[in-house]
Amino acid sequence: MKNSRGSLVRPHPLPGSASRPVVTPLSPSVVYASDTPDALDDQYEGRVFGYTYSREGHPNGDVVAARLDEMEGASGGIVTGSGMSAVSAVLLGLLKQGDHVLGGNQLYGRSLRMMAEDLPRLGIDTSLADPCDVDAMRAAIRPETKMILVEVVSNPTLRVADIAGIAALAKESGALLVIDNTFTTPRAFRPFDHGADIVIHSVTKLLAGHSDVMLGYAVARDPALNDRLRVFGVTAGLTASPFDCWLAERGMLSFDLRFDRSQETAARLADHLAGLDGVKRVLYPMRADHPDHARAVQLLGDQGCNMVSFELTGGRASANAFTKAADGLSFAPTLGDVGTTLSHPASSSHRALTPDRRAALGISEGFFRVSVGLEDPDALLQIMTDAVAAARAAEG
Numbered sequence: 001m002k003n004s005r006g007s008l009v010r011p012h013p014l015p016g017s018a019s020r021p022v023v024t025p026l027s028p029s030v031v032y033a034s035d036t037p038d039a040l041d042d043q044y045e046g047r048v049f050g051y052t053y054s055r056e057g058h059p060n061g062d063v064v065a066a067r068l069d070e071m072e073g074a075s076g077g078i079v080t081g082s083g084m085s086a087v088s089a090v091l092l093g094l095l096k097q098g099d100h101v102l103g104g105n106q107l108y109g110r111s112l113r114m115m116a117e118d119l120p121r122l123g124i125d126t127s128l129a130d131p132c133d134v135d136a137m138r139a140a141i142r143p144e145t146k147m148i149l150v151e152v153v154s155n156p157t158l159r160v161a162d163i164a165g166i167a168a169l170a171k172e173s174g175a176l177l178v179i180d181n182t183f184t185t186p187r188a189f190r191p192f193d194h195g196a197d198i199v200i201h202s203v204t205k206l207l208a209g210h211s212d213v214m215l216g217y218a219v220a221r222d223p224a225l226n227d228r229l230r231v232f233g234v235t236a237g238l239t240a241s242p243f244d245c246w247l248a249e250r251g252m253l254s255f256d257l258r259f260d261r262s263q264e265t266a267a268r269l270a271d272h273l274a275g276l277d278g279v280k281r282v283l284y285p286m287r288a289d290h291p292d293h294a295r296a297v298q299l300l301g302d303q304g305c306n307m308v309s310f311e312l313t314g315g316r317a318s319a320n321a322f323t324k325a326a327d328g329l330s331f332a333p334t335l336g337d338v339g340t341t342l343s344h345p346a347s348s349s350h351r352a353l354t355p356d357r358r359a360a361l362g363i364s365e366g367f368f369r370v371s372v373g374l375e376d377p378d379a380l381l382q383i384m385t386d387a388v389a390a391a392r393a394a395e396g
């Protein structure tokens with residue numbers, strides 16, 4: 001290759017600018033070049049900060065991590081390629097053979113699968129108990145219980161865990177309390193203010209909010225645990241891509257507004273559905289008829305959540321009529337999108353359970369979970385009214 005700058009492959013220096021970009025620049029570079037081996041020593045030995053290889057960290061990841069840290073009142077959190085990789089970092093990065101983990105019995109499906117299949121394969125025992133019943137949780141504690149993993153609001157029946165009781169239990173048994181805060185978000189609930197040791201998020205859902213990026217986050221209160229999470233994440237390759245981080249940051253800029261708007265609409269929708277002929281029951285933690293209402297008010301204040309579940313009086317035929325008539329709403333197994341989405345657990349998240357197991361959880365063929373988005377509230381209520389009427393008409 002000719003020794004003239006124009007013919008070099010890399011690097012072309014960036015044009016200088018006295019002004020700076022308003023938007024975080026996207027930095028897809030996998031590698032970072034240093035001036036000398038001495039300069040690299042300075043970096044590796046912590047005398048100066050610098051990036052080396054993007055699996056170990058990159059600017060877009062650090063920008064998102066800092067924003068999430070601030071929202072959770074924490075520091076030193078890690079951003080990972082999906083919510084499940086954050087769950088993996090915590091379970092696989094901190095536990096060892098012979099340890100025992102106690103989980104809530106209505107955790108996210110893949111978290112349940114990791115508890116049931118993968119941890120036992122590695123010699124880590126697991127058990128599940130109802131997080132609304134602290135006595136049941138206490139009965140499942142063993143001398144080797146190192147971790148308790150719970151979600152605040154369960155999917156899809158929106159039960160609210162007894163976080164105060166579980167936090168006390170974690171403390172007295174010396175186990176780390178890990179809270180998956182995906183449904184509640186730091187807008188409604190800050191786990192570190194309620195005794196959590198570690199917080200996990202699927203940033204894919206409400207935080208990023210646009211169903212165009214998968215991302216996860218985990219952070220511990222103890223900096224030593226954050227170091228272990230970071231090292232395991234780098235070793236296991238759980239790193240998120242810079243572009244996904246960039247997209248997530250863009251989504252998070254409007255998170256507070258989106259959350260407030262969708263949860264206000266959710267509260268209205270819950271009351272509206274409860275008054276419709278064709279709806280058997282509505283589950284929304286901020287409604288007085290919810291089984292955990294008092295606890296929801298205590299834990300979530302007036303924020304509630306953007307999820308509403310309800311049961312049609314009819315069965316599968318009504319459910320089919322409902323999704324068909326719910327014009328403009330996506331029937332899709334996700335949550336937290338800017339658009340309202342409908343989920344039917346019997347045919348999706350809970351299809352592997354026997355009908356009897358589903359019935360025990362209160363999940364019938366007429367059961368739906370709604371993740372409320374940003375539609376005009378009146379228009380959304382009208383669509384729901386029409387769709388419930390179509391479901392009613394389809395009853396056999």
Ligand SMILES: *Cc1c(COP(=O)(O)O)cnc(C)c1O
Nearest residue numbers: 082083084108180182202204215
């Ligand atoms: C979606 C979800 C996860 C997993 O997140 P992904 O980004 O899909 O990997 C974990 N926990 C909860 C509560 C979730 O809703």
